[in-house]
Amino acid sequence: MVKKRSSPAKSRRSKAPGKLFGNKVAWISAAIILIILIQLFVLRDEGIYSLMQLKQEIKDMESHITRLEIEKAELESERDRLLNDPDYLERIARERFRMAKPGEKVFHVVIESKPVGQRE
Helix, strand or coil: CCCCCCCHHHHHCCCCCCCCCCCHHHHHHHHHHHHHHHHHHHHCCCCHHHHHHHHHHHHHHHHHHHHHHHHHHHHHHHHHHHHHCHHHHHHHHHHHHCCCCCCCCCCCCCCCCCCCCCCC
16 A cells, blocks of 8 residues: 655645734734834934924924014015105104194093993
8 A cells, every 4th residue: 555645845834825924923023123113214313203393393484484574574664654754654653652743732532441340
């Protein structure tokens, strides 16, 4: 009688083909590689998280610069009006500094406010 020998490839294979992480060593190796990648690309100073923070800071600074440019333009316009428009300058002097021309009388209207809780 002749005994049939089983092929060595079949006896060595204990797991079904196609399973990527069939044993503990593969899982541990994958976990270690994942931890190293996270540390390299996310947690370091040059990582993704730091990059996202810097991009947000750049956006904030750009919006701040835009607001300051608008404010600068408004102040320059105000300066030009004060230097070149005598009517505007006179109006500002009267309103803010309560100035009057010689011979004019200035009246201040005082509105009395009632204390809270008091009826008319």
